[in-house]
Amino acid sequence: DVKVTQSSRYLVKRTGEKVFLECVQDMDHENMFWYRQDPGLGLRLIYFSYDVKMKEKGDIPEGYSVSREKKERFSLILESASTNQTSMYLCASSLVPLIRVGDEKLFFGSGTQLSVL
Amino acid sequence: AQKVTQAQTEISVVEKEDVTLDCVYETRDTTYYLFWYKQPPSGELVFLIRRNSFDEQNEISGRYSWNFQKSTSSFNFTITASQVVDSAVYFCALSDSGTYKYIFGTGTRLKVLA
Numbered sequence: 001d002v003k004v005t006q007s008s009r010y011l012v013k014r015t016g017e018k019v020f021l022e023c024v025q026d027m028d029h030e031n032m033f034w035y036r037q038d039p040g041l042g043l044r045l046i047y048f049s050y051d052v053k054m055k056e057k058g059d060i061p062e063g064y065s066v067s068r069e070k071k072e073r074f075s076l077i078l079e080s081a082s083t084n085q086t087s088m089y090l091c092a093s094s095l096v097p098l099i100r101v102g103d104e105k106l107f108f109g110s111g112t113q114l115s116v117l
Numbered sequence: 118a119q120k121v122t123q124a125q126t127e128i129s130v131v132e133k134e135d136v137t138l139d140c141v142y143e144t145r146d147t148t149y150y151l152f153w154y155k156q157p158p159s160g161e162l163v164f165l166i167r168r169n170s171f172d173e174q175n176e177i178s179g180r181y182s183w184n185f186q187k188s189t190s191s192f193n194f195t196i197t198a199s200q201v202v203d204s205a206v207y208f209c210a211l212s213d214s215g216t217y218k219y220i221f222g223t224g225t226r227l228k229v230l231a
Binding site for chain 1: 121126160222
């Protein structure tokens with residue numbers, strides 16, 4: 001079974017801190033995603049990566065950056081955390097080539113609940 | 118523009134009742150995909166089903182069934198004889214072929230009471 005692992009289940013940070021959220025998948029998937037989940041808003045895409053060092057902005061990239069130096073690892077970076085970034089962050093991956101990304105199911109991690117105080 | 122609407126924010130049923138979760142979508146594309154995911158309290162979204170726009174056949178998997186109707190742009194999910202373990206948040210999602218953007222609904226929280 002595909003395993004998507006997020007490094008922390010709960011994280012508490014202070015305003016202005018630089019925050020790293022890590023995600024690792026163990027099935028050699030091409031594509032990796034970072035979503036943010038908020039009550040009443042569903043899941044919103046922050047960033048997508050379809051290959052090492054390749055990335056695309058999602059719907060809400062402001063205040064975030066990403067890094068994909070190795071195929072299995074996709075990091076989300078909050079350069080200067082703010083209280084409005086308090087949220088559940090979900091990492092996902094999928095296998096198929098870029099042209100067919102929308103066709104295929106996603107495999108999700110368990111999420112990181114980030115609180116910014 | 119693409120959109121997915123899950124009008125039911127929360128549903129509570131008693132164990133063994135049948136329950137239907139509604140999903141209405143909007144898209145201008147002729148080729149698209151619809152998904153349902155389950156998010157239990159552990160947090161991880163789990164894939165349940167994928168349906169493409171050319172396949173309107175209903176599907177049944179054990180106690181789960183899905184009704185896809187292009188005429189009403191709906192992809193509803195029914196759980197028969199619900200169980201406590203079905204308690205979760207359920208998300209409907211839409212994507213167009215060739216895009217990496219999945220549009221998720223806001224989710225329906227299902228509570229199954231013993």
